[in-house]
Amino acid sequence: MNLKIAVLSGDGIGPEVTLQAKKALYAIGVVYNHEFVFEDAYIGAIAIEKTGKPLPEQTLNLCRNTDSILFGAIGDPKYDNDPTAKVRPAQGLFKLRKELGLFANIRPIKAYPKLMNSSPIKKEVLEGTDFLVYRELNGGMYYGEKTVNEAGTYATDLCEYNEEEITKIAHLAFKAAQSRRKKVTLVDKANVLETSRLWRKVVTKIAKEYPEVTLNCLYVDNAAMQIILNPRQFDILLTDNLFGDILSDEASVISGSIGLMASASLGDKHSLFEPIHGCYTKAKGKNIANPIASILSVALMLEHFGLSAESKKVIAAVEKAIICKVVTVDLNVDSLFGTNEVGDFIVNYI
Amino acid sequence: MNLKIAVLSGDGIGPEVTLQAKKALYAIGVVYNHEFVFEDAYIGAIAIEKTGKPLPEQTLNLCRNTDSILFGAIGDPKYDNDPTAKVRPAQGLFKLRKELGLFANIRPIKAYPKLMNSSPIKKEVLEGTDFLVYRELNGGMYYGEKTVNEAGTYATDLCEYNEEEITKIAHLAFKAAQSRRKKVTLVDKANVLETSRLWRKVVTKIAKEYPEVTLNCLYVDNAAMQIILNPRQFDILLTDNLFGDILSDEASVISGSIGLMASASLGDKHSLFEPIHGCYTKAKGKNIANPIASILSVALMLEHFGLSAESKKVIAAVEKAIICKVVTVDLNVDSLFGTNEVGDFIVNYI
Numbered sequence A, B: 001m002n003l004k005i006a007v008l009s010g011d012g013i014g015p016e017v018t019l020q021a022k023k024a025l026y027a028i029g030v031v032y033n034h035e036f037v038f039e040d041a042y043i044g045a046i047a048i049e050k051t052g053k054p055l056p057e058q059t060l061n062l063c064r065n066t067d068s069i070l071f072g073a074i075g076d077p078k079y080d081n082d083p084t085a086k087v088r089p090a091q092g093l094f095k096l097r098k099e100l101g102l103f104a105n106i107r108p109i110k111a112y113p114k115l116m117n118s119s120p121i122k123k124e125v126l127e128g129t130d131f132l133v134y135r136e137l138n139g140g141m142y143y144g145e146k147t148v149n150e151a152g153t154y155a156t157d158l159c160e161y162n163e164e165e166i167t168k169i170a171h172l173a174f175k176a177a178q179s180r181r182k183k184v185t186l187v188d189k190a191n192v193l194e195t196s197r198l199w200r201k202v203v204t205k206i207a208k209e210y211p212e213v214t215l216n217c218l219y220v221d222n223a224a225m226q227i228i229l230n231p232r233q234f235d236i237l238l239t240d241n242l243f244g245d246i247l248s249d250e251a252s253v254i255s256g257s258i259g260l261m262a263s264a265s266l267g268d269k270h271s272l273f274e275p276i277h278g279c280y281t282k283a284k285g286k287n288i289a290n291p292i293a294s295i296l297s298v299a300l301m302l303e304h305f306g307l308s309a310e311s312k313k314v315i316a317a318v319e320k321a322i323i324c325k326v327v328t329v330d331l332n333v334d335s336l337f338g339t340n341e342v343g344d345f346i347v348n349y350i
């Protein structure tokens, strides 16, 4: 197979972890005889510095014309802590998600047997946990109109959803449930929000087309509790953009470290794969960032292109690193390797 | 002391747990020679049934003219699962909070040594956790304009905040921090939301008036993780209405059960005390609901009126019940008592 991949490694630890992911993908190419062509482009704070814009035209054009996108992380305290900043790194990511129609962000949440000790949650509670968060990625509070009055004393954010947006991701979620444990949990705040009531109405209607899948609904406050109390109950957790952001980060504690969590952002035509962790500016350049989330993003990418054996190989390599304790400091095991060394180990295994 | 207390026990398990709280308060009155006069009134689904309104005028008037309010729980699947319902139980609570200017909801989060085993989180992680969530309660998405188009295919919710709303609760939070570990953590989503950037700006300014208190800011997705990964880091967690709703429910897993969590809602003139758990309709009338959250609400009420010894007595009684394992099924200990029996035990101890 021939794949052209845009590499948007971004800010903070983005470049160093993405480098390991590229190495892993390259190794897969060599072993399985695929040609992966990488093209690097700027996004985020680094793009603002180089071009004045968080998502330069050139980057967007490249992404429109590649088979897939490997994304690192964006953000910089310089902009994020300045309430008056006019351009912000995150805008680059929002625009990219919207322009490419990446409407579904999928985050696998799994308790890794070898890593249960690094999770703050008890083993008995974690065991057997295996669910997917389906987060809507093109709507909600992220994209609704924002205002500030002239005096800077009053601000608003609009949350908006329409039936079509909800329908698209709901179908994906129900289809995923069909090939799994046949359970969709819709998370909303329907006792307060009008948009949540729309979600509930639309999703309940769609559920009728999937009679073998059970739908149940949970308020977001309760869901935030249930994810920790009884994570095994979930199979597909479907929710809006903002709740998905909060709950999937929360759920990352299940796997032991957010440094292990990969995600896929899918649209009708495009796909993007990224670790869910952020730019972690403090760790930048220190060779301590965990590259596994980025490498597992590559596994999701391979799976997406039907390269199952290749994807499994990457996962096996990661598991091997974990078993051999060739992992970074965030995993709390009694050994200590750098970003590069973990990447090298995984590449060698492949 | 003479106190007139409005009792709004509401729906679901509200009445049965509130009854235990009344018993406890009555007992305190007898022992310490106070006169507590209770007046019951309807709110929520029961109020809709009786009067057509989730917050009848009569209830609101009573609340305006009492010294404090003891609240149970509201909600009913009949309304909450019906997206077309015109009146909803929760509206009664929102209106009450707004009309009485109850702008600060304070939720103590504590790891009880005797109950650490019932928490899903590991003991090493929990130990020493003791923080307060300060949730803004009169603004944000709960009160912003809501719209649905005629076809019912598009909906919006507006999140709005002004400087004054943020200022009021921020001062309370910093004052609380002064008499504690001197740390305020502001939780927002300033990389996305304009209202969050306003929060960050206003709170950062106010922080300057409290030089001995350290302020730090956390994105809500990260906070949802940190609450589980390292709950000890928090002293005062300050946040908006919606994030506060989600995070304080999530944080309840720290104490072992949401059935233990009480909260105070304070305004300039009024005060309301309630368990943070909901109406839990399935448990209604079964004598299995945990009355401790409601009884601890009474402890918060007593503290609020400067009755420290009385408040400590209630807490001691609750701790005694926990030590003696006279607790309900949600606490996962190897004994089993009913709502009433736990209430009686606590009353007898007092």
Ligand SMILES: CC(C)[C@H](C(=O)O)[C@@H](O)C(=O)O
Residues within 6 Å of the ligand: A074, A075, A090, A245, A276, A278, B191, B192, B221
């Ligand atoms: C960087 C940030 C704006 C982003 C988001 O909130 O969507 C991130 O948290 C994520 O989840 O991808």
Ligand SMILES: CC(C)[C@H](C(=O)O)[C@@H](O)C(=O)O
Residues within 6 Å of the ligand: A191, A192, A221, B074, B075, B090, B093, B245, B276, B278
């Ligand atoms: C009942 C519900 C509407 C309410 C809220 O969201 O505020 C509850 O969850 C709470 O936290 O008091």
